[in-house]
Amino acid sequence: MPKFYLTTAIDYSNGDPHLGHALEKVGADAIARYRRLRGDQVRFLMGMDEHSQAVVQAAEQNGFTPQAWVDRMATRFEEFWRRLECSNEDWIRTTEPRHREAVTELLRLIGRRNPDDLYAGEYEGLYCVGCEEFKQPAQIANGRCIEHPTLELVPTRERNHFFRLSRYRDPILERIRSGEFRVEPAIRRNEIVRLLEDGLQDISVSRHRLAWGIPFPGDPEQTVYVWFDALINYLSATGFPAPGYQRLWPADLHVVGKGITRFHCVIWPAMLLAAGLDLPRGVWAHGYVQWEGTKMSKTAGTAVTLGDAIERHGPDALRYFLLREVGFEADGNFSWERFDERYTADLADGLGNLISRSLAMIDKYREGVVPEAGPTASLDQAGVAATEAYARAMDAVDLRGGAEAAWGLVATANLYIQQTAPWKLAKEGRQEELDVALAALARALYRLAVLAVPFVPGKAQVLWAALGLPGEAAAAEWASLPAPPVPGLRTSRPEVLFPKPTNV
């Protein structure tokens, strides 16, 4: 069983999770669930970035100590991710001892391999508290950070430790160009290649006398810079530096937002190269959820809370909408109107209606037992083709394409019901043709229960159980999809999976 070590960005603990966080987490979760369906030994990591200056400020403003504050925020984030059915095996917090140990060891390793890779110097620049980063002129517009146009940049001058990032430009470029280190989608890879071609400056990797953080090894007056600290979480969670961490490392995929590719595709690989460790195999940088054309984040201000969005039509519907409509590549828009439309068309009238009609007919005409017949030229061929298109899309992290392939089969199956009109076959006593139609519909539902797992895991399981299948849809054999073993299954009629909204 090949291993698949997958991570999301860890989130700052300075405010509640919003739809932007949710897109990244459910997207990564869909990838994790798909890889498990394909038989990979998945390790899916999520977590919290707890050492930022913004955390200290948020804690103070709310009357908490930093530790009490991050404990509270970690619980809040975890609750939301459980509600959204995230299936991560591990949850890391950068205040944990395992992380502190890994950070300290990685810095020691860098210092030992190339003693002049870390050196002391003076830094002067404009600091963005939103990004926790000194901004370069290209990242500033109208005197403000491009990512945080509502925040003032802070002029800062202090003694720091520097990392010789400039030394690693060529080896990183080489690995990106050869495909050994994949940066996707292509638009993000091109940005990173341009950035590398323009040349790299060394970066400050410590802050002076910042009490909330990890002490810089050998210099207690300095604290490890929060980004340098945060990136290492992917390694800490493997058990590094303890022997055996290579069972997970290198990571197979880091899922991050497009705004932090410089950290993940330039600084992080440089840190690993400097320490003599393997680079991750790939980075996927998704776009942003936009609300009326503006990035959805706390600092940009927003009109919709994640809690409201989950309650609107339930967690599965939100997962589906984010991945199908907003998308996991470019920026996409969220609006209540569009959410309601998609919910009604794709889930209530689409998948939900298909399930309830098919199971009702198997119940009515065959006392709930799936007959043995088929396969059919029309619906089964469409099922095989949809499964193949789905796998091609999902392998390429085209989550929207995966959803389109699965819901394409929903539409075909609903059309099949209209065209074969099983109620007519029953009325006219055409029993063999009725068996063929009902068995074909049961096979379509089996396929959909599996293909829907990454998108609507809760409802996929309800469908699986209603088909009379044992265990979990998520544990289904992928190899069973070309010829789903449905004859003889004792089905039941579940409650309405996606109720029609009454007052939205």
Ligand SMILES: [Zn+2]
């Ligand atoms: Zn910023």
